[in-house]
Amino acid sequence: MLTLQFIPHADIERLESDKRVEKLLKVVKENKIILLEGKLRSQEEAMLIKRTMEEIDESFTGIEISPINIHRKEDEAFFRKVKGMLINLLLGDRQGLTIIGPATVVKEIKQDPDKIQLFTEEKAKRQKK
Amino acid sequence: MINVFKKFLNLFFKDLFKEKGQVKLGLYGPPNGGKTTLANKICKDWIGEEMGRTSKIAHETREVQIKEQITIKRDGKELTFSLVDTPGIATKIDYEEFIRAGMNETEAKTRAKEATKGVIDAIKWLDDMDCVIVVLDGTKDPYTQVNITIIGNLEARKIPVLLVANKVDLKKADIKHVRAAFPQYEVIGISAKTGEGVDAFYEKLFELRNKALKNKR
Known part of the structure; x- marks a missing residue:
């Protein structure tokens, strides 16, 4: 059984970077796939990789992570770009989504403009979600 | 004990670089991209010796390797730097993959453990790169x-970057795809194995060094 846990940005916005990373890693180590509202900062991504490496053992082999940008074609229009910049200014890291899952469960995350593919590991069998 | 000694060596080298004000040129990337093959090519071309061992099995480089005082001479110009080859950065390391690649269980577990430390070290060294x-x-x-x-992370630290799309000697190589993924960066196509594109790469190193020196001032 797969468990997806949604973490709203409000749950992590007041946390320091190291606490954010700890919280996310704790959930992933419970074999859950996180749907995080927003994105981590690049330094936090590096911190997450570093902490993940410290936790690796025979049962926990690491993580798969993929931020998802929500873009539409009409976003290319100038006024949309300006709107996007304003949203970015106001909401910061809250835009988009980030999927983080344990590598023992999530083999690969692929995204193209129309869909997100989560390849999961289940008894050596590949499944598309 | 060995780890304590390694930590001491790492700190010693970091301090040594700071004192001399040398330009430290880091090689970063995912495992098996060809970092050590490129490091070997640079070292062989300019100091006549190789830097590290390469392998088809990922995570062959599991410790930060440093080669000091490499001087490249081109068209009357000189560029001296210290080359820092880092272990490949990954988000997952599974010892069973090493077993599938032909290692026995003990070797595979040791390699996985060392590889995780290598990733941590590579990330730590980011702050010390010029x-x-x-x-x-x-x-x-x-x-x-x-x-x-x-x-x-390099962008956040304002560290000058050059992207290299390696293995252009292989049919599957698609440099346009790499350029499309990172349009804000210059991408040089090379084959560290055959030497294809390496001349243009050396030329670009001068520009990269100049940007690094500008940052240092």
């Missing part, structure tokens, strides 16, 4: 989280 070459496998999908994280 400029970085990100070595990507030109035959693979460049849109990976590891690539994005490495480049994002």
